[in-house]
Amino acid sequence: MKGFVQDIKDLAGQNSDFRRVLYTGSGLQLVVMSLKPGEDIGEEVHDDRDQFFLVEKGRGEIWIDGITTEIRRSMGMVVPAGARHNVLNTGGKKLRLVTVYGPPQHADGTVHATREDAESAEESFDGTTTERARAKGTSAGNKTAGKATAGKTTARKTTSRKTTSRKTTAGKASIGKTSADTE
Template sequence: MKGFVDNIETLTEGNDDFRRVLYTSNHLQLVLMALQPGEDIGEEVHDDRDQFFRIETGSGEIVIDGAVRTVRSDMAIVVPAGARHNLRNTGSETLRLYSVYGPPEHRHGTVHRTKADVTEEHFDGKTSE
């Protein structure tokens, strides 16, 4: 089957990996993330891609170009290309979310069980199909 069809809420709430790429097309990528209390994604800038986050469980803060906003379950975040950003779990439970990159950021199939496992694995043109 081409495309991706599944219950994103169930997948996100059941994810314990820091990063897990679920689906990659030529123009979009769907990624699950889980941040432990006190953990963050790390400050970053994507000069050529937009990013969407959807918080399923937990609470935290997003910093976009120096502006800090509190986030919690059921909130959405859009980070435009070129914006410096970081998402941090400021709560006492795991912050679970999914992210959509356009275009893709990571190699398809990437799984980082913890933040310590993160390596530079940028999109190499291979998709889920």
């Protein structure tokens, strides 16, 4: 199957990695993040790309060009290109985020188990999309740092040509791979 069709709420809720790239297109990239209590993403500026955040679980603060705003579940935030920003988990539980970069920021399949892994990594988007990686037979999720684990979602076709999925667990989360990645 081309594209990405999965329950993003479940994927974000199950993710325990600091950063996990789920899908990379030519013009955007879908990522889930998990911040521990007191952890932040690190102050950053993307000169040539916009970034969207959605809070799936938890609470925190976002800082965009000197303005701090409290954030909570279901809140969305857009950081325009060139804006200095940071996200901080101010709650007592993990802050689960979905983020979309346009254009992509990270290499397809990137997984950073911790912020330290992310800071020491040097990979960036190299032009390889998820679809291109699938066509080459390399599955997204292979570029891991730290102790990241990915589960598998298998898909089967029904007689009405609808696709249903059944999640299986390998490690802590069933995230990242679809049957197309393993065929």
